[in-house]
C-alpha cells in the first residue's frame with residue numbers, strides 16, 4: 001500500500017481559526033488574520049473542537065494519493081459521502097499486463113491457503129485476458145475480477161470529514177486494510193495540522209468506545 005499526501009489548503013490551522021474568530025468578532029477579516037499568533041490559533045481551535053463548532057473545519061481540505069489497495073477497501077471507503085474520489089477505472093483501463101492483487105496476511109501466512117488463493121487469482125487473470133482477446137469489452141471482462149484486485153484512488157476530504165473518518169476507520173474494529181490506510185493518512189495530517197488533529201483517531205481516545213463489540217485494547221498510535 002502506498003499513501004501520499006498530495007496537497008492541502010495553505011495554512012490550514014490559521015484558515016480554520018480565522019473562520020472561527022469571524023463568527024464572534026466585530027472586526028474585518030484582514031484584521032482578524034493579522035492579529036493571530038500560534039498560541040491564539042491553538043486556543044481558539046481547541047475551543048471550537050471541544051465545543052462541537054466543527055463547521056469551521058470544513059474550510060480546509062487534504063488530498064491523498066493511494067495505490068496498491070483492494071477493491072474491498074474501495075467499497076468501504078466510498079461509503080464516506082462527504083469525501084471526493086477519483087478511482088482508476090476498470091471500464092476504461094484494460095489490464096493487459098500482470099494484474100496486481102492484494103493478499104491478506106491471514107491468507108499469506110498459511111502456505112496451503114495461499115497456494116489456493118494464488119491459483120484462483122491466476123485462473124481469474126487468465127480468464128479476464130481471454131475475454132479481452134475475444135473482444136469482450138473491459139467493462140464486461142472485469143466482472144470476473146475479485147475484491148482482491150488492486151486499485152488507485154485520489155481522495156479529498158475536508159478536516160471535519162477526516163476527523164469523522166479517522167474516528168471510524170482508525171478504530172481497531174475497522175477492517176485491517178482501510179485501518180492501515182486511515183492511520184497513515186492520520187500521520188500525514190497530524191504533521192501538517194497538529195492542533196486540528198491532535199485528538200483525532202478512534203472515538204475511544206476522546207469519549208470511550210461506541211462499538212457494540214469493543215476491542216478491549218487501548219488504541220496504539222501507528
Ligand SMILES: Cc1cc2nc3c(=O)[nH]c(=O)nc-3n(C[C@H](O)[C@H](O)[C@H](O)COP(=O)(O)OP(=O)(O)OC[C@H]3O[C@@H](n4cnc5c(N)ncnc54)[C@H](O)[C@@H]3O)c2cc1C
Nearest residue numbers: 076078079080081082083161164165168169171173174175
Ligand atoms: C466497523 C464498521 C463496520 C461497518 N459495517 C457495515 C456493514 O456491515 N454494512 C454496511 O452497509 N455498512 C457498514 N459500515 C459502513 C457505515 O455504515 C457507514 O456507511 C460508513 O462508515 C460511512 O459513515 P458515515 O455515513 O458516518 O460517513 P459519511 O458518509 O462520511 O458522512 C459523514 C457524516 O455526515 C452526515 N451525513 C452524511 N450523509 C447524510 C445523510 N444522507 N443524511 C444525514 N446525515 C448525513 C452523518 O452525520 C455522517 O456521520 C461499517 C463501518 C464501520 C466503520
